[in-house]
Amino acid sequence: MEDTHSPVIRIRNLTMAYGQNVVMRDLTFDIHQGDIFIIMGGSGSGKSTLMRHLLGLEDPARGEIFYGAIDFTHSDLDGRNALLRRIGVMYQGGALFTSMTLGQNVALPLEEYTHLSSNQIRTNVAYKLGLVGLSGFEEYYPSEISGGMNKRAAIARAMALDPQFLFLDEPSAGLDPLTAARLDELLLELKQQLDCTLVIVTHELASIFAIGTDSVFLDTETKTIGAVGPPKYLRDHCPNPEIRSFLNPSEPQPQTI
Amino acid sequence: MPESTDAFLIAEEAPAGRLVLKVGGDWSIQKTLPALDEVDHRLQAVPPRGEVQLDLSAVTGWDSSLVSVVTDFAKKCQARGVTLETASVPRGIQQLAKMALAVPERHVEQPPVKEMFFTRLGKAGISVGSNVIEVFAFTGLAFLALGRLVRGRALFRWGDTWLIIQRVGAEALGIVAMINFLIGLIVGFVGAVQLQVFGATIYMATLVGVAMARELGCIMTGIIMSGRTGASFAAEIGSMKASQEIDALRTLGLSPMDFLVLPRLIAMVLMMPLLTIYGNVVGMIGGAVLAPGFGISFQQYYDQLVSSVHMTNYFAGVLKSFFFGAIVAGAGCLMGMQSGNSASAVGQATTSAVVAAITAIIALDAVFAFMFTALGI
Numbered sequence: 001m002e003d004t005h006s007p008v009i010r011i012r013n014l015t016m017a018y019g020q021n022v023v024m025r026d027l028t029f030d031i032h033q034g035d036i037f038i039i040m041g042g043s044g045s046g047k048s049t050l051m052r053h054l055l056g057l058e059d060p061a062r063g064e065i066f067y068g069a070i071d072f073t074h075s076d077l078d079g080r081n082a083l084l085r086r087i088g089v090m091y092q093g094g095a096l097f098t099s100m101t102l103g104q105n106v107a108l109p110l111e112e113y114t115h116l117s118s119n120q121i122r123t124n125v126a127y128k129l130g131l132v133g134l135s136g137f138e139e140y141y142p143s144e145i146s147g148g149m150n151k152r153a154a155i156a157r158a159m160a161l162d163p164q165f166l167f168l169d170e171p172s173a174g175l176d177p178l179t180a181a182r183l184d185e186l187l188l189e190l191k192q193q194l195d196c197t198l199v200i201v202t203h204e205l206a207s208i209f210a211i212g213t214d215s216v217f218l219d220t221e222t223k224t225i226g227a228v229g230p231p232k233y234l235r236d237h238c239p240n241p242e243i244r245s246f247l248n249p250s251e252p253q254p255q256t257i
Numbered sequence: 258m259p260e261s262t263d264a265f266l267i268a269e270e271a272p273a274g275r276l277v278l279k280v281g282g283d284w285s286i287q288k289t290l291p292a293l294d295e296v297d298h299r300l301q302a303v304p305p306r307g308e309v310q311l312d313l314s315a316v317t318g319w320d321s322s323l324v325s326v327v328t329d330f331a332k333k334c335q336a337r338g339v340t341l342e343t344a345s346v347p348r349g350i351q352q353l354a355k356m357a358l359a360v361p362e363r364h365v366e367q368p369p370v371k372e373m374f375f376t377r378l379g380k381a382g383i384s385v386g387s388n389v390i391e392v393f394a395f396t397g398l399a400f401l402a403l404g405r406l407v408r409g410r411a412l413f414r415w416g417d418t419w420l421i422i423q424r425v426g427a428e429a430l431g432i433v434a435m436i437n438f439l440i441g442l443i444v445g446f447v448g449a450v451q452l453q454v455f456g457a458t459i460y461m462a463t464l465v466g467v468a469m470a471r472e473l474g475c476i477m478t479g480i481i482m483s484g485r486t487g488a489s490f491a492a493e494i495g496s497m498k499a500s501q502e503i504d505a506l507r508t509l510g511l512s513p514m515d516f517l518v519l520p521r522l523i524a525m526v527l528m529m530p531l532l533t534i535y536g537n538v539v540g541m542i543g544g545a546v547l548a549p550g551f552g553i554s555f556q557q558y559y560d561q562l563v564s565s566v567h568m569t570n571y572f573a574g575v576l577k578s579f580f581f582g583a584i585v586a587g588a589g590c591l592m593g594m595q596s597g598n599s600a601s602a603v604g605q606a607t608t609s610a611v612v613a614a615i616t617a618i619i620a621l622d623a624v625f626a627f628m629f630t631a632l633g634i
Contacts, residue, residue, distance in 0.1 A: 081510035089508045095501035
């Protein structure tokens, strides 16, 4: 795939901080239409924090985030909410509403934001749950199904409004390799069928190489971007040996001791 | 296998100012181990650029107890620039010690500094101030959400509200009845015993009636509800926050204020006065149960109650209960929304929701008492 498509999310000089404690500074990179964009980095490097900033759950200490031509950082609440309707999010633990059934969870955004009849909503919910391999589970509560099923149901909810952007926070963490691989397959399929842009926070190498088309590496040491580029390219050609060995653990580690 | 002996650790001065640490015996975490204090002192006494020899040739068995000691020595020597000679240390121990020392310590945050009393006092004062600001901000947001609801623009679900009304209203009838019944009984009993002295036991009806209608009915119901419902609101919303459900709501473009707080606030403000009226009646029945014991018939008790407890008393109690309902729901929701993301933080949120609600209820009741007196009600 060539990089001729236009950037749909632009991050400019983003500095993230909790109080005085700077997590990452001066992040500038683009996410392009149709990408499966991987945010990677070591534990505690601020991957999830970056995602929270992209979603407007945290305000940047400095810098801007643009979605297309919209300045997300300086939008008012209505502007943000309008944009958020084009975004689907899957949180680390699923974050399904525990007081609702899976069907109600997926139906909620449809009920609030569309004028579909209840019958149409039911059909749509059944289809979305079917996509993630959970057809017939409408009446189950999140506590009654396994963790992996929770994650898949969360993807179904994230896709409820046919979003343009799909954000996933560690989708395969805590899943066995087989289930994780199936999840990757599902994400790839969804991206191709629905033509959305995926932003995935992960450090699972298998899925990074299986589905990632572009990526940013957050470097804990320098507290900024370590590298930007397709993951496979970074593995083979990144000038930074630490990133090469992160992406290719079989390569000998740089000796620091 | 060599005979197992007790572990020992001896520091010996060797020629040329060297310190030799003789370690031997069976080092096991299950057995008694030699004290380290003396050796530590000796180590501290070694001058910088000195030399320490670690002699482990007499060791017959070892586990992490010995590795940790060796690692500790290595760390101390390294810090003071002392050479540690480790030729006789088994390879296994060397490898393990090296691994423990190799992982760099990360300073994510500054280590907590023990603060002086006045610093802590000042910070506590500042946090009280910011808490007050948050309460006002929350109140403002709640009114904005109410405004959106009135204009039909809130993302509000009546279905949820009915469920909450059932939970905070109908399901609380039992406990509210029991507590108010006992309170009526206690007030009646204490009052009657005192009034008996003057031969005026009939006035116990007035006492129970006025006390329940004006003060105790709404206060007791408020306290019960803050322990029962306020706590559950805080725990519910707090754990939703911990599991990122609040984030999920926000990224769905749904305001947690409209979606979670408003239904709870409305349910409490509607149900609290009803529960209070109910509690008043049950409390007066509690007093009535005692009446025959003091030679008052039910009819006399009833007549005295009706003639001496004026409507204004009931109105005063019911008026207050609207506010108490808002306090209970508001404190529960606010503490839940402010909760941290761990299980213990949810517990803390629950505690502070109850404490804040009860404190605010009593304080507001005092304000009302003052106002009613000034207005002559």
